[in-house]
Amino acid sequence: MTDEQKVREEITACYRYSAGLGLNELSSGNLSCRFEDGMLISPSGASEANIAPERIVRVSLDGDWEGDVKPSSEWRMHAEIYRQHERAQAVVHTHSDHCVALSCHNEPLPGFHYLVGSFGGDDVPCVPYSTFGTETLADDAASALKDRNACLLGNHGMICRAGNLKAAVELAQRLEIMCRQYLLARQYGEPDRLTSAQWDEFFDRARKVSYGRYI
DSSP: OOHHHHHHHHHHHHHHHHHHTTSSOTTOOEEEEEETTEEEEOBTTOOTTTOOGGGOEEEETTSOOOSSSOBOTTHHHHHHHHHHOTTOOEEEEEOOHHHHHHHTTTOOBOSSSGGGGGGTSSSBOEEOOOOTTOHHHHHHHHHHTSSOSEEEETTTEEEEEESSHHHHHHHHHHHHHHHHHHHHHTBTBSOOOOOHHHHHHHHHHHTTSGGGGTO
């Protein structure tokens, strides 16, 4: 099996896995891996039912591809993240329920829980709404990931980057959990937030244990 075929198989498996988690439903969301000087990305209209290794699309960072299968309409967002962040090897974009719910308030996920720090800082930013597939959305998302590994997309969903696809899917799952827990906590009023001193202590500790794989 070639390296490219292995990546195609991995994207297919991770797409099905993320759909099984409820992170992507119907044809929403997309996954990609950096590959050579471009990327391999899930196709336009992908779903758990029709995703397959042969339908994964090889695309340049400028959007060139061959064949009849079109790449996800969000290929620009993935490409811009790879262009701006050399360490990014995988990108996951979802429309998971609680990420969408919070993104529709156009506000960040605040540092109400120490695991928010898994995303690289004391909050997870939310970029303003832009039409899907546009350069504006791509630029905003890539900029938001300058010092974070995930962000919310206003009135849309979320996107994250990681050093491999498994880690990126795990980040997407963790952000969905954090958004759900925050929205639950907010039913009883605005939750307390960690202090600057508590965040300093968290990040000092996190770099020494397993959370360091994220930050």
